[in-house]
Amino acid sequence: MELYFLGTGAGMPARHRNVTSIVLNLLPERGSIWFFDCGEGTQHQILRSPVKLSKSEKLFVTHLHGDHIFGLPGLLSSRSYQGGDTPFTIYGPKGIKAYVDMSLQLSQVHLDYELAIREIPSEGGVVFEDESFRVEAAPLDHRIECFGYRIVEKDLPGKLQQEKLHELGITAGPLYGRLKQGQTVKLEDGRELHGSDFVGPSIKGRTVTILGDTKPCGNSALLAEGADVLVHEATFGAEREDLAGAYDHSTTEQAARTAAEGGVGTLIMTHISSRYQGEGAERLLEEARAIHPDSWLAEDFYSHAVPRRQS
Template sequence: MKVELYFLGTGAGMPSKERNVTSVMLGLLAERGVYWMFDCGEGTQHQVLRAPVKIGKLEKLFITHLHGDHLYGLPGLMSSRSYQGGDTPFTIYGPKGIREFVETSLRISDSHLGYQTTIIELEPEEQVVFEDDQFVVSAAPLVHRIESFGYRIVEKPQKGRLDAERLKSLGIAFGPLFGKIKNGEDVELPDGTKLKAEEFIGPMIPGRIVTILGDTQPCVHAVTLSKDADVLVHEATFAEHRKELAVMYDHSTAIDAAKTAQEAGVGTLILTHISSRYQGEEADMLRDEARTVHGDTLLAHDHFRFEIRSSRQR
């Protein structure tokens, strides 16, 4: 089943002609029929107009921190969600202060939403913020000028594949017995032969792991949240020769991001939150620097999409 990242904005601080400010969508249409969004910088709903995503199908929004380039698009997005058929419950996760921001913005602008909204403010510690029978989402604080979080999205393991060919070779026709064995039930054939379900079902298939970090300097939680992730989305605001600026403003260089990915055993590293000082081919320098440490590195751009393959697909 297809899980996809879609980058609506990949810039840092201020929008530029090439990059809007930060927002990324996690497409879970096959699994849940919805999208999850991470951050919502100014102009995000305009980016949606040029993207194959629908605000009406937005189920959850995870805010990493309360700087404007990650937040200012939220009131408009929430209002537009009503107009675009969004009538299902909507949940917002973020640092303390997100509730006041949302409620004040909607009250002062006299905005009325046609759906139920739940706002969950995070504690400054490692925590599970959401779990159901499909996914677990955990969060942990990072190191930035203000409280900033990273999120780890883990898909729960899926049942192994049924060995249908082997069952057919035993003379078992497709039907109720197939379903029972697939559900893990042992069965007995008319001739008394007993079949153990575990012998006809492959091993559990590990779920996908996606890590999306907010603005941060290199830190322990950046590594723990990223451990063995299939894909890590990490800011790369500066090139390495601007390291002093990264330290001054509590950001990361592309090399910092690559070192985190390498230490955590990440599959693919995707760089985002690119300073407007890096335009056009200059931004490629960030990717090239990161690849000297972590070879499987990509540089995101606005409307860049990346399919996260399951271990079965790989």
């Protein structure tokens, strides 16, 4: 599991930062990648990255401001040309379906894959769940309806303790699979083996929280609680807290407090105003690390592997 940042700027493209798009690389876990937002120029950023558009499976939209969705029609079209023929699902606020449908209709784009669009109710909730992952959405505090997402990897089964089975004279075979599933099996000699006796403790899943644009709010804290990685906007430095509040954005210190108070592992700040470059960007990082030491400032093409935290 790895986060990859295609765009980390705020508002409009800049020379050193494109607008928002984040990839969650789940190739090892499920053979696919998920997008979070798709600002203008995202497909151009992909060309300069290791991201394989044909491997994309889902796209989660936080809100309908242009710097988060203007790259979407082009990305959907390019996916067909780059070999993407598997189903693709978009999740987002009310209005995302009308935007996508109208864009594809007017440009007469033909997609070679099944496209599904799921609009999220205003109160949020669980938007996706299967045997491996659950994705929850909750509304944030921004000028228009905006969501944050909490991606939860479900716990993995513990490892089969093969050495204990070897000591009992039991060699590898179909029996191992049944025991790993926790089943009770009866041997030909009458002995019963309980799977729970031969499987180690479960492996805790990881949690990644990705927030859309927001000023500090209760749902930011709820989505972030205990996350291994929190991706939080930090449009402004601490000196512009008033401006951040006026435009429903956050500062570095506010993002760091959300991380620290929520017991987050790593904070990654993004959606950075173009006014912060060089020493200005370094100062943003210093402000956050003064509150939450494990903080990082994302740049375009920055990647971060999501480790399993020790329990």
